Amino acid sequence: MYVVLLNYTAPIEEIDYALPDHAEWLNKQYEHGHFLASGRRNPRVGGVIITRPLNRGKLDAILASDPFCVRHLAQYEVIEFSPTKTAPELRQINEAVTR
Numbered sequence: 001m002y003v004v005l006l007n008y009t010a011p012i013e014e015i016d017y018a019l020p021d022h023a024e025w026l027n028k029q030y031e032h033g034h035f036l037a038s039g040r041r042n043p044r045v046g047g048v049i050i051t052r053p054l055n056r057g058k059l060d061a062i063l064a065s066d067p068f069c070v071r072h073l074a075q076y077e078v079i080e081f082s083p084t085k086t087a088p089e090l091r092q093i094n095e096a097v098t099r
Helices: 012-031 056-064 088-093
Strands: 002-008 035-040 046-051 074-080
Touching: 002 056, 012 035, 056 074
Parallel strands: none
Antiparallel strands: 002 046, 002 074, 035 046
16 A cells, blocks of 8 residues: 655645646546545645555556646655554455455
8 A cells, every 4th residue: 555645846826726637636546446545734735645555556657647747736755555454444455454
């Protein structure tokens, strides 16, 4: 699984302008089953995405299609982790625990 930290590299006005396209992109990723959670960071310097387990190359391709990336409005820090303990609600998606 991955935690993705987005760091804005453009003024917030440019972020707000691109936000509807970014939200649409997020919706598609949820529809495809790639993302578990996402939201703004506080203070508003970027965002956070938590993914389902997936291939790193696939994740990189998904992130490259984000309008924030396409428009050079954000940088991404990808943190891979292997969950060894999971809340009951998440056990179904935690491949590390279910095997």
